[in-house]
Amino acid sequence: VIGSVRSDNLENASSQLGMFGINAEHVQLSDDLAKLMKADAVIDFTQPAFTLDLAKRAAKKKVPFISGTTGLSPEQFNELREHAKHIPIVWSANMSVGVNLLMTLVEKAAAALDDRYDIEIVEMHHRHKVDAPSGTALALGLAAAEGRQIKFTENAVLSREGVTGPRQKGTIGFATLRGGQVIGDHTVMFAGEHDRIELTHKSQGRDIYAQGAIQAALWAQKQPAGFYSMKDVLG
Numbered sequence: 482v483i484g485s486v487r488s489d490n491l492e493n494a495s496s497q498l499g500m501f502g503i504n505a506e507h508v509q510l511s512d513d514l515a516k517l518m519k520a521d522a523v524i525d526f527t528q529p530a531f532t533l534d535l536a537k538r539a540a541k542k543k544v545p546f547i548s549g550t551t552g553l554s555p556e557q558f559n560e561l562r563e564h565a566k567h568i569p570i571v572w573s574a575n576m577s578v579g580v581n582l583l584m585t586l587v588e589k590a591a592a593a594l595d596d597r598y599d600i601e602i603v604e605m606h607h608r609h610k611v612d613a614p615s616g617t618a619l620a621l622g623l624a625a626a627e628g629r630q631i632k633f634t635e636n637a638v639l640s641r642e643g644v645t646g647p648r649q650k651g652t653i654g655f656a657t658l659r660g661g662q663v664i665g666d667h668t669v670m671f672a673g674e675h676d677r678i679e680l681t682h683k684s685q686g687r688d689i690y691a692q693g694a695i696q697a698a699l700w701a702q703k704q705p706a707g708f709y710s711m712k713d714v715l716g
């Protein structure tokens with residue numbers, strides 16, 4: 482295991498690892514990104530610009546790249562896909578097995594229920610989260626759009642304010658909540674005239690993301706270069 486941390490935090494890294502029951506003697510702590518590329522895979526949960534820098538380095542060294550970074554622009558996604566021509570890259574807005582199961586259920590529900598059922602997605606995260614709606618919420622919206630066989634970009638309503646008028650039929654609405662230390666709650670509602678179906682996932686710990694990322698890293702070892710998702714990892 483090679484641990485790469487911020488240079489201004491290197492001195493505290495050993496004690497931080499100890500908090501998680503990790504023996505720092507078994508981890509190569511360094512702020513040198515070149516050392517990170519000696520690993521069997523790089524697992525990245527950072528920010529878009531840094532993610533692309535890491536992916537570029539990984540592609541050059543032929544190291545599989547696993548990323549759960551959200552907030553990438555369309556141009557940044559295109560750049561990430563370019564690197565996937567050289568190495569296997571697994572990207573997912575959420576590495577949790579449970580959330581990826583939720584995405585599948587949402588797609589199936591959206592396909593089964595026509596546009597007489599309005600789709601609304603509500604998400605809540607801790608006060609420190611910087612992007613909204615969350616990457617997971619957007620991924621759930623994409624799953625719903627795929628189920629309905631409609632274009633997400635033309636039907637997504639990411640926020641509402643002021644006099645918005647009646648809800649347009651067939652749109653996918655979003656509501657964003659921020660506060661406290663909430664790890665991640667997501668609910669997809671299918672609201673009809675006489676009933677409402679809700680599909681919900683609530684994260685109770687961050688271990689689920691680490692477990693999914695490690696599962697993806699192991700899976701990627703046997704894959705050719707390409708751009709993959711957790712759907713591919715989970716079969």
